[in-house]
Amino acid sequence: MELESILWMGYSLVTISSFQTLPVAINVLCVFISLVRPPAISLTVWRNSLSDKVQGVPMSMIIITSLLHKVSLYNSRWGVFAEISLPFFAYPISIIALPFTISFTEADYNAKQSAAIFLGSWISFFYIIRFYKSMRGIVTVGEWSMITCFASVVFTEAVMAKHYDDHRLFKLVSITGTIGCVIGCGVSTLMSSPFIRIPTLLASPLLTIEIAFWAYQAEVSKPACINWLICFLSEKEQYVPRFYWIIYWIVILVATIPIATASWFKTFAPRVVTRKWFHLVAVLLFTPVTLLSPELMFLSYTIAICALLVIENVRNDMQTSFQDFYLSYLDYEKDKVDQVIISHVALIGGCAFPLWLSVCLGIESNVLRLWGVIVLGVGDSCAAIVGKLLGTRIWGRNRSLEGSSAMLMSIIVCCCKSKEPWEVAAVLSTLIEAFTSQIDNIVLPIAGVLFLLKTP
Numbered sequence: 001m002e003l004e005s006i007l008w009m010g011y012s013l014v015t016i017s018s019f020q021t022l023p024v025a026i027n028v029l030c031v032f033i034s035l036v037r038p039p040a041i042s043l044t045v046w047r048n049s050l051s052d053k054v055q056g057v058p059m060s061m062i063i064i065t066s067l068l069h070k071v072s073l074y075n076s077r078w079g080v081f082a083e084i085s086l087p088f089f090a091y092p093i094s095i096i097a098l099p100f101t102i103s104f105t106e107a108d109y110n111a112k113q114s115a116a117i118f119l120g121s122w123i124s125f126f127y128i129i130r131f132y133k134s135m136r137g138i139v140t141v142g143e144w145s146m147i148t149c150f151a152s153v154v155f156t157e158a159v160m161a162k163h164y165d166d167h168r169l170f171k172l173v174s175i176t177g178t179i180g181c182v183i184g185c186g187v188s189t190l191m192s193s194p195f196i197r198i199p200t201l202l203a204s205p206l207l208t209i210e211i212a213f214w215a216y217q218a219e220v221s222k223p224a225c226i227n228w229l230i231c232f233l234s235e236k237e238q239y240v241p242r243f244y245w246i247i248y249w250i251v252i253l254v255a256t257i258p259i260a261t262a263s264w265f266k267t268f269a270p271r272v273v274t275r276k277w278f279h280l281v282a283v284l285l286f287t288p289v290t291l292l293s294p295e296l297m298f299l300s301y302t303i304a305i306c307a308l309l310v311i312e313n314v315r316n317d318m319q320t321s322f323q324d325f326y327l328s329y330l331d332y333e334k335d336k337v338d339q340v341i342i343s344h345v346a347l348i349g350g351c352a353f354p355l356w357l358s359v360c361l362g363i364e365s366n367v368l369r370l371w372g373v374i375v376l377g378v379g380d381s382c383a384a385i386v387g388k389l390l391g392t393r394i395w396g397r398n399r400s401l402e403g404s405s406a407m408l409m410s411i412i413v414c415c416c417k418s419k420e421p422w423e424v425a426a427v428l429s430t431l432i433e434a435f436t437s438q439i440d441n442i443v444l445p446i447a448g449v450l451f452l453l454k455t456p
Contacts, residue, residue, distance in 0.1 A: 056142020122152035180208030181306040283377040301352035346441035372445040383407035396434030
């Protein structure tokens with residue numbers, strides 16, 4: 001039996017004792033199903049991991065169903081999503097039977113309608129990877145299942161929403177702008193000329209936002225996306241105008257980026273330190289804004305992800321100097337130069353996910369909002385640096401006890417003054433980082449969030 005699968009079964013048992021939900025218990029059975037009869041895996045599509053023959057499927061089924069059931073305490077519609085996710089994983093070859101699962105679900109018509117949208121979008125997003133050669137070999141089945149599942153939930157919530165008031169328009173802009181960016185990236189792959197591809201990438205998000213404003217009858221003057229953004233940045237959030245934080249970000253970037261590019265820094269610092277330097281930059285950029293202006297940070301995360309997707313799409317058309325800078329901090333264990341580089345996008349997405357969830361559910365919790373920054377920007381960085389420089393005792397999947405101890409201690413330092421229960425999330429995140437073969441930027445924040453969500 002896979003060592004990582006045993007860890008995820010233990011994770012399930014802890015989840016059962018914490019949440020006392022029957023569907024999570026079913027996850028343990030699903031893990032055994034995936035081990036006894038693993039899904040058919042095409043190594044031409046998914047990342048080849050000799051240390052993980054089940055491709056992260058136990059991990060994804062446990063995290064997805066557990067998190068959906070936990071969030072259903074805040075939004076009942078998510079409970080229907082969780083019921084669908086169980087047969088999706090337990091019987092991966094019989095997806096055709098899932099519509100019958102929807103029809104027999106004990107829910108009202110609107111819930112079944114949203115479940116059908118969720119199911120159709122999840123299947124579509126999951127299998128679209130087969131049509132993009134640049135996406136092949138960069139994620140496992142489990143990682144892609146989580147990404148597409150939560151993307152489908154967001155898409156379904158956007159479709160089912162009947163109205164967005166002025167205070168929620170930033171969510172509509174974030175969702176539709178990301179959808180437009182993804183569509184633009186897909187369309188641009190069919191274009192050979194960068195002079196056509198770049199305008200397409202830039203125009204697609206703006207066009208989808210304009211259509212969304214029109215569809216939801218938002219009272220914004222034309223051009224809606226530009227005028228709305230100006231008004232949004234000029235408004236105050238917790239007594240501070242949002243555009244002040246733009247100035248703050250510029251100052252931080254001007255002060256930190258030259259250090260990363262300095263020859264003396266690259267000469268004396270190990271490669272792992274130069275890469276993790278950007279994690280420190282992320283902590284400085286994200287922490288104060290997350291605490292004092294969460295709505296701005298909510299939107300900024302989506303803009304950052306869209307910007308990285310655009311850069312990936314036009315990277316081969318850029319000047320050599322920018323290419324060299326962009327690739328000099330690449331983690332060659334996770335990324336390949338000739339494929340889509342996912343670690344940068346995963347870092348931003350991992351930091352963003354707890355904040356997105358907190359804002360969408362209306363949960364006032366600083367630890368939850370900052371969990372992605374804490375576990376990736378601080379904990380994972382300390383683990384990598386200490387493990388590389390001082391690690392001697394190897395455990396897990398080529399991790400060191402010294403590095404894992406440094407990660408746990410750094411998380412404790414960050415959270416020690418909080419009265420919220422974070423201890424279980426800290427310990428389990430440290431264990432998962434040591435034993436998982438999945439992309440930690442994706443897995444760690446989502447796995448920890450389960451134990452930070454309060455029962456309403």
